[in-house]
Amino acid sequence: MRESVGLLGTGRMGTAIGRRLLAAGVGLTVWNRTPARTEPLVADGAVAAATPAALAACEVVFVAVSASADLLAVLDGPEGLLARPDGLRVVVDCSTVSAAASARARQLAADAGVGFVAAPVSGNPAVVAAGRACFVASAPAAQFAVAEPLLGRIGRAAVRVGDGEQSRLVKLCHNLYLGVLVQALAEVTALAEKGGADREAFLRFLGETVVGSPWVRDRTPALAAGDLTPTFTTALLRKDFDLGLAAAREHEVPMAVAGLTHQLVQAAIGRGLGERDLLSLFAVQAQASGLAPPG
Amino acid sequence: MRESVGLLGTGRMGTAIGRRLLAAGVGLTVWNRTPARTEPLVADGAVAAATPAALAACEVVFVAVSASADLLAVLDGPEGLLARPDGLRVVVDCSTVSAAASARARQLAADAGVGFVAAPVSGNPAVVAAGRACFVASAPAAQFAVAEPLLGRIGRAAVRVGDGEQSRLVKLCHNLYLGVLVQALAEVTALAEKGGADREAFLRFLGETVVGSPWVRDRTPALAAGDLTPTFTTALLRKDFDLGLAAAREHEVPMAVAGLTHQLVQAAIGRGLGERDLLSLFAVQAQASGLAPPG
Numbered sequence: 207m208r209e210s211v212g213l214l215g216t217g218r219m220g221t222a223i224g225r226r227l228l229a230a231g232v233g234l235t236v237w238n239r240t241p242a243r244t245e246p247l248v249a250d251g252a253v254a255a256a257t258p259a260a261l262a263a264c265e266v267v268f269v270a271v272s273a274s275a276d277l278l279a280v281l282d283g284p285e286g287l288l289a290r291p292d293g294l295r296v297v298v299d300c301s302t303v304s305a306a307a308s309a310r311a312r313q314l315a316a317d318a319g320v321g322f323v324a325a326p327v328s329g330n331p332a333v334v335a336a337g338r339a340c341f342v343a344s345a346p347a348a349q350f351a352v353a354e355p356l357l358g359r360i361g362r363a364a365v366r367v368g369d370g371e372q373s374r375l376v377k378l379c380h381n382l383y384l385g386v387l388v389q390a391l392a393e394v395t396a397l398a399e400k401g402g403a404d405r406e407a408f409l410r411f412l413g414e415t416v417v418g419s420p421w422v423r424d425r426t427p428a429l430a431a432g433d434l435t436p437t438f439t440t441a442l443l444r445k446d447f448d449l450g451l452a453a454a455r456e457h458e459v460p461m462a463v464a465g466l467t468h469q470l471v472q473a474a475i476g477r478g479l480g481e482r483d484l485l486s487l488f489a490v491q492a493q494a495s496g497l498a499p500p501g
Numbered sequence: 502m503r504e505s506v507g508l509l510g511t512g513r514m515g516t517a518i519g520r521r522l523l524a525a526g527v528g529l530t531v532w533n534r535t536p537a538r539t540e541p542l543v544a545d546g547a548v549a550a551a552t553p554a555a556l557a558a559c560e561v562v563f564v565a566v567s568a569s570a571d572l573l574a575v576l577d578g579p580e581g582l583l584a585r586p587d588g589l590r591v592v593v594d595c596s597t598v599s600a601a602a603s604a605r606a607r608q609l610a611a612d613a614g615v616g617f618v619a620a621p622v623s624g625n626p627a628v629v630a631a632g633r634a635c636f637v638a639s640a641p642a643a644q645f646a647v648a649e650p651l652l653g654r655i656g657r658a659a660v661r662v663g664d665g666e667q668s669r670l671v672k673l674c675h676n677l678y679l680g681v682l683v684q685a686l687a688e689v690t691a692l693a694e695k696g697g698a699d700r701e702a703f704l705r706f707l708g709e710t711v712v713g714s715p716w717v718r719d720r721t722p723a724l725a726a727g728d729l730t731p732t733f734t735t736a737l738l739r740k741d742f743d744l745g746l747a748a749a750r751e752h753e754v755p756m757a758v759a760g761l762t763h764q765l766v767q768a769a770i771g772r773g774l775g776e777r778d779l780l781s782l783f784a785v786q787a788q789a790s791g792l793a794p795p796g
Contacts, residue, residue, distance in 0.1 A: 328710040340709045344698075365706040367698040375696040376703055379689035384712050386688075386758065390681035393756045394674035397745070400752040401670040403639075403662040408671055411660040414635045415623040417679050419714040450692070457695040459790040461688045463681065466761055495754040 209233060211356065212261030213252075213268045214280045214287065215301070216244045219327070220270035222334035223300060223360055224252060227268075230359040235261050239276075258287040262294050266356060269299045274307030281314050288318040296321040296352045300341070305374045312370070321349030325357060325364070326377045338362055342380075344373035378450040382464045384421070385443050388484055389467045391422065392491040395429065400495055406430035425485065432499070434482040434489060441480040444471045504528060506651065507556030508547075508563045509575045509582065510596070511539045514622070515565035517629035518595060518655055519547060522563075525654040530556050534571075552580040557587045561651055564594045569602030576609050583613040591616040591647045595636070600669045607665070616644030620652060620659065621672045633657055637675075639668035673745040677759045679716065680738050680779070684762045686717065687783040690724065691790040701725035720780065727794070729777040729784060736775040739766045 209232050213224050216238040224247045227234050234252040237260070238244045244254045258280045261267050267287060271277055277299060281288050287297065297315050299308065299322065308324050315322040322345060329339035339361035343350055350366045357364035367376050391412075398408040409430055413423040428435070447468040454461045470487060479486035493499060504527050508519050511533040519542045522529050529547040532555070533539045539549045553575045556562050562582060566572055572594060576583050582592065592610050594603065594617065603619050610617040617640060624634035634656035638645055645661045652659035662671050686707075693703040704725055708718040723730070742763040749756045765782060774781035788794060 328706075333711075340706065342706045363706075363709045365702050365709065367693070367702045367706060370697065372693070372696055372698040376693050376698050376706060379693045379703070380707060380710060380712065382692075383685050383689045383707065386681065386685035387712055389758050390678050390685070393681075393754070393759050394678045397677075397749050397752060397754045397756065398662070398667070398671050398674045400754050401667055401748065402665065403667040403671050407660050407662045408674070411623075411635065411637045411658075411662060411671060412675060412678065414658045414660070415675060416628075416716040416719065417675065417682055417714050419712050419717075421711040422714075424711065453696065454692050457692060457790075459688075459692045459695050460786075461692065462765060463684050463758055463761055464688050466758055470757060491755075495752075 209266070209356070210235070210264045210293075211266050211268070212236070212264035212287075213247075213270070214258055214261065215269060215271040215276070216247055217270065217272060218331040219300065219334065220268075221246055222331040223268060223270055225250060225335065226337065226360040227356065228252060232356070232359070235264060237261060257285040259285050259289045261287055262290050262292045265293060265295050266353060267294060267297050269297060269301055271301045274303040277301055277303050277307055277311050278314070281311055288314055288320060291318045291320050294320050296323055296349050298323045298325050298353045298357070300325050300327050302326060305371050308371055308374055321345065321352065323349055323353045324371060324373045325353065326373055327361070328377070328380060329361070334361065341365070342367055342373045342376045344368040344370055375453055378446055378453060381443070381446040382450040382461070385447060385471060385484070386463055386467045387419075387421070389470055389487050391429070392488040395488060396491045396495040396497060399497060428483070429485055429488060432489070432492075434479070434485055436481065436483045438484050439481055440471060440474050440484050440486045443484045444468070444475060444480075447471055504561070504651070505530070505559045505588075506561050506563070507531070507559035507582075508542075508565070509553055509556065510564060510566040510571070511542055512565065512567060513626040514595065514629065515563075516541055517626040518563060518565055520545060520630065521632065521655040522651065523547060527651070527654070530559060532556060553582040554580045554584045556582055557585050557589050560588060560590050561648060562589060562592050564592060564596055566596045569598040572596055572598050572602055572606050573609070576606055583609055583615060586613045586615050589615050591618055591644050593618045593620050593648045593652070595620050595622050597621060597672075600666050603666050603669055616640065616647065618644055618648045619666060619668045620648065621668055622656065623672070623675060624656070629656065636660070637662055637668045637671045639663040639665055670748055673741055673748060676738070676741040677745040677756070680742060680766060681758055681762045682714075682716070683779055684765055684782050686724070687786040690783060691786045691792060694792060695790055723778070724780055724783060727784070727787075729774070729780055731776065731778045733779050734776055735766060735769050735779050735781045738779045739763070739770060739775075742766055
């Protein structure tokens with residue numbers, strides 16, 4: 207028998223997730239607030255439902271909506287998924303929502319006798335489509351165990367980091383780490399370049415070493431060219447630093463280098479680079495180093 | 502015809518380089534200050550020579566000695582490689598030496614009509630033995646072109662970053678980047694852990710994402726266990742920060758995050774962790790965060 211899986215939200219991320227499930231042979235029922243947006247998945251074999259409540263017979267339902275309020279809206283109320291949770295065991299939320307909304311959703315699910323796995327995704331819809339996404343999940347082990355085989359068919363890995371809302375914090379930690387990495391890369395690239403090294407060759411070398419990551423290799427052409435076309439804006443990076451450092455304040459964890467990076471991100475936004483790519487950190491560093499401005 | 506290649510210095514790194522060349526079918530002549538240390542390579546098919554000067558008939562000679570003075574000693578003087586450079590086209594120095602010694606060696610070679618490629622290696626002898634080493638080279642393009650095919654048989658990549666001594670600076674940039682990466686990892690790991698995430702699962706997730714590097718994945722077991730057994734000591738990391746930040750001062754490049762990391766490395770050494778692993782940065786961060794000390 208094919209698994210009976212539901213999907214609430216068929217925007218770019220939801221559609222990418224749904225396609226991976228259909229490709230794996232999973233039986234999929236989908237719903238979206240704007241019904242026309244379910245059409246690509248229906249063309250691939252999914253069944254469209256009229257209300258979230260209609261998915262309550264599925265054993266697992268994925269949620270991929272765009273905001274905190276949308277998450278609560280699809281779960282709660284007379285037409286919500288949790289109204290009559292007939293057969294539903296676990297809700298897997300892949301949306302990017304606040305910890306408060308996630309905790310509220312977890313409580314609503316618990317009240318209905320349903321499990322809740324917070325599973326934000328590392329990777330954009332193109333990464334998900336390529337099967338390269340990585341999920342960071344938090345939920346009690348038994349609930350994660352229900353979701354894990356499906357997460358493993360969507361992406362290449364799913365790691366459970368805790369019982370509750372830890373996955374949201376871990377996603378922020380990931381983005382703090384990314385921001386510091388970009389600033390460190392900006393500093394050493396400026397030093398190598400001012401010392402006479404070829405910028406592109408330097409980045410190519412760094413990408414080949416043990417400290418090289420896919421991110422460094424993927425962004426080397428843009429950084430070599432000084433291209434600030436946004437992939438992730440400086441302003442969005444600041445939002446994650448605001449949230450991540452607030453979480454660190456709450457947990458009483460000092461963040462020396464992340465805190466300084468926060469202010470350097472602020473300096474890039476102060477110079478008017480908020481809507482440019484987060485490689486703006488290099489633009490500011492290059493200017494402070496007396497190098498020709500990138501781009 | 503087999504290439505005629507020489508190797509001066511058969512310590513751990515030199516032996517690993519020589520083995521890769523022999524395995525690639527290269528004809529190899531070797532010399533070492535302590536002759537007995539050439540025996541493993543001779544057993545594998547190399548020919549031992551009595552003096553550095555005896556290698557001057559080779560087209561390319563690699564140098565892998567342990568200090569600046571040793572580099573000049575093998576090149577200079579009546580028994581030195583450059584005394585009668587019969588057939589010798591290029592010296593490729595894979596030693597870790599000062600920029601001043603490297604520049605002096607380059608001048609000695611030029612005076613003898615021989616090319617000089619500075620090619621420090623990213624990777625320890627075990628990495629070289631596995632064929633995973635990466636070389637960062639600087640030399641005029643024509644000289645690099647002579648060395649490149651051989652470097653490509655020893656390691657997996659050789660990148661030319663400039664005409665002169667830039668490769669030394671790039672190696673320092675690599676180590677500054679590593680140091681900042683370790684501090685950033687220490688901060689986000691402490692935050693994730695204090696927020697209730699499992700440390701090992703958090704690191705496993707980070708290693709799978711686009712910001713994950715081989716270094717993060719290789720060191721995850723040690724960091725998860727709080728194991729400070731030295732792979733690269735905190736004191737050696739400080740030495741590279743001393744040199745790297747002095748170079749940045751010379752080139753007038755501000756290093757905000759690297760400068761702060763320098764002081765945090767100093768704080769770890771001040772607490773008595775100089776001879777422990779550079780993961781000492783996490784030990785200090787854990788203490789400042791009120792977490793149980795690692796290990």
